[in-house]
Amino acid sequence: MHKKQCGNGVEMKQYEIVIGLEVHVELATKTKIFCSCSTQFGGEPNTHTCPVCTGMPGTLPALNKKVVEYAVAVGLATNCEITRYSRFDRKNYFYPDNSQNYQISQLYLPICKNGGIEIETAEGKKTVGIHEIHMEEDAGKLVHDEKRNCSYVDYNRSGVPLIEIVSEPDMGSADEVIAYLEKLRLIICYLGASDCKLQEGSMRADINLSVREAGVKKLGTRTEMKNLNSFRAIRRAIEGEKERQIALLEEGKKVIQETRRWDDGKGISYPMRSKEDARDYRYFPEPDLAPLVIEEEWLENIRERQPELRDEKMERYAREYDLPEYDISILTSAKKLADIFEAATALCQKPKKVSNWLMVETMRLLREREMDAEELSFSPGHLAGLIELVDGKTISGTVAKEVFEKIFDEDIEPKTYIEEKGLKTVKDESAIKEAVRRVIEENPQPVADYKGGKTKAMGFLTGQAMKAMKGKADPSAINKILLELLS
Amino acid sequence: MANRISAGEMEYAGILAKLSLTPEEQKEAGKDLEQMLNYIDKLNELNTEDIEPMFHVFPVCNVFRNDEARPYEGGRNKILENAPEKREGRFVVPKTVE
Ligand SMILES: [Zn+2]
Numbered sequence: 218m219h220k221k222q223c224g225n226g227v228e229m230k231q232y233e234i235v236i237g238l239e240v241h242v243e244l245a246t247k248t249k250i251f252c253s254c255s256t257q258f259g260g261e262p263n264t265h266t267c268p269v270c271t272g273m274p275g276t277l278p279a280l281n282k283k284v285v286e287y288a289v290a291v292g293l294a295t296n297c298e299i300t301r302y303s304r305f306d307r308k309n310y311f312y313p314d315n316s317q318n319y320q321i322s323q324l325y326l327p328i329c330k331n332g333g334i335e336i337e338t339a340e341g342k343k344t345v346g347i348h349e350i351h352m353e354e355d356a357g358k359l360v361h362d363e364k365r366n367c368s369y370v371d372y373n374r375s376g377v378p379l380i381e382i383v384s385e386p387d388m389g390s391a392d393e394v395i396a397y398l399e400k401l402r403l404i405i406c407y408l409g410a411s412d413c414k415l416q417e418g419s420m421r422a423d424i425n426l427s428v429r430e431a432g433v434k435k436l437g438t439r440t441e442m443k444n445l446n447s448f449r450a451i452r453r454a455i456e457g458e459k460e461r462q463i464a465l466l467e468e469g470k471k472v473i474q475e476t477r478r479w480d481d482g483k484g485i486s487y488p489m490r491s492k493e494d495a496r497d498y499r500y501f502p503e504p505d506l507a508p509l510v511i512e513e514e515w516l517e518n519i520r521e522r523q524p525e526l527r528d529e530k531m532e533r534y535a536r537e538y539d540l541p542e543y544d545i546s547i548l549t550s551a552k553k554l555a556d557i558f559e560a561a562t563a564l565c566q567k568p569k570k571v572s573n574w575l576m577v578e579t580m581r582l583l584r585e586r587e588m589d590a591e592e593l594s595f596s597p598g599h600l601a602g603l604i605e606l607v608d609g610k611t612i613s614g615t616v617a618k619e620v621f622e623k624i625f626d627e628d629i630e631p632k633t634y635i636e637e638k639g640l641k642t643v644k645d646e647s648a649i650k651e652a653v654r655r656v657i658e659e660n661p662q663p664v665a666d667y668k669g670g671k672t673k674a675m676g677f678l679t680g681q682a683m684k685a686m687k688g689k690a691d692p693s694a695i696n697k698i699l700l701e702l703l704s
Numbered sequence: 705m706a707n708r709i710s711a712g713e714m715e716y717a718g719i720l721a722k723l724s725l726t727p728e729e730q731k732e733a734g735k736d737l738e739q740m741l742n743y744i745d746k747l748n749e750l751n752t753e754d755i756e757p758m759f760h761v762f763p764v765c766n767v768f769r770n771d772e773a774r775p776y777e778g779g780r781n782k783i784l785e786n787a788p789e790k791r792e793g794r795f796v797v798p799k800t801v802e
Contacts, residue, residue, distance in 0.1 A: 248771050253773055263793050264780050266783050304759055368800045509765065
């Protein structure tokens with residue numbers, strides 16, 4: 218709810234915002250939707266192209282079965298009805314990123330409709346409706362050359378399969394939009410249907426936003442905002458557009474229905490020059506593709522293959538493992554993390570210890586290496602092995618951190634590694650005694666401090682002895698010897 | 705019954721089709737389109753209630769391809785062969801943004 222206060226304290230009109238989202242997701246198929254070209258990202262320009270995806274005359278599209286299965290899987294996971302008899306349609310427009318002069322999409326009979334997902338909001342749980350999900354092909358990429366006054370076209374992305382998930386206008390704040398997107402992202406990642414990376418464009422959100430006076434039923438005129446590639450940009454764009462529309466209404470002006478482009482650097486949006494002014498796509502049924510019939514048996518088959526999704530996983534973890542809610546939410550925040558957790562726990566039966574390694578050290582290293590949790594590639598068995606080595610006091614906690622970093626980076630086998638590197642905890646008391654004695658000799662001041670009653674000096678001395686032992690000692694053993702020698 | 709296409713509608717159709725027509729050509733094409741619309745009207749005389757619309761001439765459905773990559777044997781050179789202008793493996797087109 219947006220409240221504006223006048224200078225003299227008179228309360229002005231209250232507004233609420235209404236937001237619906239169109240989310241495009243690139244599917245994780247190996248090949249394009251209508252041809253056998255690779256979908257791999259980052260190839261040399263036009264090296265993943267063929268006559269089909271460059272719109273050569275006389276070519277025919279051939280539908281990738283996996284695209285349909287992913288679309289249905291996402292539909293089932295978002296509680297949609299699956300359209301048993303579905304078709305493709307042609308959306309006509311001229312633009313160089315689209316070599317056919319039409320995009321094959323679905324307008325009349327989209328593959329999924331009437332679904333919804335539950336999100337957490339400040340006021341509790343809320344369902345955001347999903348109007349429909351349809352399949353379509355992505356366009357090529359344009360690069361503009363200011364100097365030569367021309368544009369370059371690369372069709373590697375042309376024909377990459379997309380699903381467009383159209384929500385109902387059920388969201389009322391940036392927080393709700395982000396909760397919805399996060400939920401959607403996790404569902405799709407868990408399904409393995411896409412990696413859903415906003416920054417890299419494998420997930421793109423267009424925002425339809427309108428404002429209306431609080432209490433008014435009728436929706437206001439909406440605008441559509443494009444070019445949002447981070448949660449931060451989405452939040453800022455929503456705030457910016459809300460302010461802009463309210464300001465217009467306050468001045469007695471009208472909001473114009475248009476598409477706007479968000480410039481995150483400048484923090485403002487601009488109306489986009491629509492594709493040659495005409496938004497008249499003249500859709501018609503695609504004559505080059507046969508209709509799609511989803512038989513009960515196929516649907517059952519896809520349903521059976523659905524993996525456990527995050528919500529179910531969280532409930533199961535709470536039941537099966539004695540873990541704090543916070544741990545569960547972190548562990549399930551990426552499918553890969555949850556997979557490692559389950560596999561390592563099955564091996565060592567120590568869920569809380571596995572959880573700690575994943576929540577603390579793994580998260581730290583992911584941040585340092587600027588990696589995504591889905592990119593984790595170490596063997597859960599190596600983590601379980603490491604936990605056993607610490608518990609059996611074969612290595613100290615300090616050494617364990619060092620070894621874990623090696624597991625994280627190179628997936629080394631911890632037992633072999635510590636033997637090769639001689640990292641086992643020294644159990645030989647005389648060696649520890651020797652090191653402690655040296656530390657006492659070399660640090661007369663802290664020793665005096667300790668003897669003068671400054672117990673804090675003990676921590677320093679233990680640290681020095683641990684350092685002298687290169688971390689290969691049990692701190693409690695050092696402590697015990699220190700106390701002995703100093704008393 | 706007879707359809708009339710206004711000059712304004714013809715201009716709009718020209719914009720959509722990316723065609724720049726001379727006034728004479730617009731007139732000619734307008735007449736052709738009027739005839740086509742008249743023909744469609746004839747079809748509209750038929751009673752099509754309770755008849756399933758036909759979207760595809762062959763009684764087939766579910767024609768699929770498996771998700772297996774196969775690079776195009778012609779390669780990039782073949783794809784770019786007919787391009788009026790190309791640079792560094794890309795098609796060159798008139799600038800699309802202001
Ligand atoms: Zn292709």
